[in-house]
Amino acid sequence: MSTKAISISHLTKYYGPFKAVDDISFDVEKGDFLSFLGPNGAGKTTTLNSITGLGNFQAGSVSVFGWDVVRDYRKTRPLIGLCSQEFNFDPFLSIEGLLVYQAGYFGVPKRVAVPKAHELLKRFRLFEKRKLDFRKLSGGMKRRLLLCRALIHDPEILILDEPTAGADVELKYQIWNYLSELNQSGKTIFLTTHYMEEAERLSKTVVIIHKGKIIHHGDKQSLIQNQSLEKTYLELTKETVDD
Amino acid sequence: MIKNAVGFQSLVKREIVRFFVVFTQTIVPPLISSSLFIFVFGLSIGRNISLSVAGVSYLQFLVPGLVMMHLIESSYTNTSSSLFIARWHNHIQEVLLSPLSYMEMVLGLMIGGVTRGILTATGVYGVSLFFTRFVFHDYLVVVYFFIVVTIIFSSLGLIVGLWAQGFEKLSVWNTFVLTPLIYFGGVFHSVEMVPTPLKFVTKLNPIFYLVNGLRYGMLGISDVNVLFSMGLAAALAIALFLIVERLFRRGYHLRS
Numbered sequence: 001m002s003t004k005a006i007s008i009s010h011l012t013k014y015y016g017p018f019k020a021v022d023d024i025s026f027d028v029e030k031g032d033f034l035s036f037l038g039p040n041g042a043g044k045t046t047t048l049n050s051i052t053g054l055g056n057f058q059a060g061s062v063s064v065f066g067w068d069v070v071r072d073y074r075k076t077r078p079l080i081g082l083c084s085q086e087f088n089f090d091p092f093l094s095i096e097g098l099l100v101y102q103a104g105y106f107g108v109p110k111r112v113a114v115p116k117a118h119e120l121l122k123r124f125r126l127f128e129k130r131k132l133d134f135r136k137l138s139g140g141m142k143r144r145l146l147l148c149r150a151l152i153h154d155p156e157i158l159i160l161d162e163p164t165a166g167a168d169v170e171l172k173y174q175i176w177n178y179l180s181e182l183n184q185s186g187k188t189i190f191l192t193t194h195y196m197e198e199a200e201r202l203s204k205t206v207v208i209i210h211k212g213k214i215i216h217h218g219d220k221q222s223l224i225q226n227q228s229l230e231k232t233y234l235e236l237t238k239e240t241v242d243d
Numbered sequence: 244m245i246k247n248a249v250g251f252q253s254l255v256k257r258e259i260v261r262f263f264v265v266f267t268q269t270i271v272p273p274l275i276s277s278s279l280f281i282f283v284f285g286l287s288i289g290r291n292i293s294l295s296v297a298g299v300s301y302l303q304f305l306v307p308g309l310v311m312m313h314l315i316e317s318s319y320t321n322t323s324s325s326l327f328i329a330r331w332h333n334h335i336q337e338v339l340l341s342p343l344s345y346m347e348m349v350l351g352l353m354i355g356g357v358t359r360g361i362l363t364a365t366g367v368y369g370v371s372l373f374f375t376r377f378v379f380h381d382y383l384v385v386v387y388f389f390i391v392v393t394i395i396f397s398s399l400g401l402i403v404g405l406w407a408q409g410f411e412k413l414s415v416w417n418t419f420v421l422t423p424l425i426y427f428g429g430v431f432h433s434v435e436m437v438p439t440p441l442k443f444v445t446k447l448n449p450i451f452y453l454v455n456g457l458r459y460g461m462l463g464i465s466d467v468n469v470l471f472s473m474g475l476a477a478a479l480a481i482a483l484f485l486i487v488e489r490l491f492r493r494g495y496h497l498r499s
Contacts, residue, residue, distance in 0.1 A: 015499075054336060108249065
């Protein structure tokens, strides 16, 4: 297995005449905690979809631990857990059912999936709610359930799309601590976020995409040096700061 | 062909659980509407209709038509609504992110439609037993049409479930295509009852051949050659299945 968890090479994606991602290349090392930053419409979600298989692309290649995500999708998909931004749960299943079925799609048998689901639900304080419909959960609980779903098949790489969007302070810290724990245990984490504080606090590597092009790729320390990540980010993306 | 057996079983189970969860919307209505059709058309109006086939009452003639109607409607509705709702709520991602092959995804979704179609049609036949009884002419032909017709319309439902971008588009096919084809396809009448100019049009309707194929299996009577009906059904099932599998592989309305 390759030491590169994700390898993106000359990825290009058009939506009609609009070039959403313009010939980007970068690698994510195994065990890294990478924050993938950029303004709205910069190409973050398009890149993320190309990695997970939720999006097609016209040129370039993406591989996960050496496997091509298009040709070898059956090998790459079990290696990835996606924590999406939206609460896109199956409305016909209970909370526990959601996790057990999701594990099932990944080939995890029920006798393994049920204890794993219980472990995650306990970890995220959702165990008492496991028989309920997800619509009965609060926003914060749904966000925790998204994490449970992404982790139910024990992926090597966790891809997080705005995991703390709308979360209160307590939940945010809880998620941050858990992500750090996961990263320390060897999981590779690929985070997209608009919260610079989150990226600064958690990541080892920062990649910034702007107008479909990578404008920075390097370790966090070299990027921030004497100022905050937010300020550096704004300088790089040529945004203006309102005083 | 099935490499991710656990994943495939999970998807099949999920599809079956889905329509059982809402059984008052999926299983019960066809049984009620069939009872009404049998009562109104079979028992009331049907008393005054004489068929050219000796020994077969209009009520008996009607039963295979109604069974076919619900085989078609239930299998089609199951897959079209299941896939469309999964796209609408975007929980289709749960399946798309998984290592299920596109063939496994299509088969898993389709088996839900096949199961619902067969269950509903069997229920409709069960309801008819309260009104009339007859011995099947050929059980194998009946089983053949139960399976192949549900594959055809489950596949068609998946195509429409992929194609539709809104609820109004989802209903367009049912209202303007499927329902007229079913009603003009010989569910309630023999082609002999149709005015001569319309006989040719009726014979262009593929559902006409499916209804008559099943009617042959159940009663031993048909307006067409049953082998031709069986061949047409198989060709439609294979063609539509391959189209759906290709659409999934391309990510049509599934991937950005």
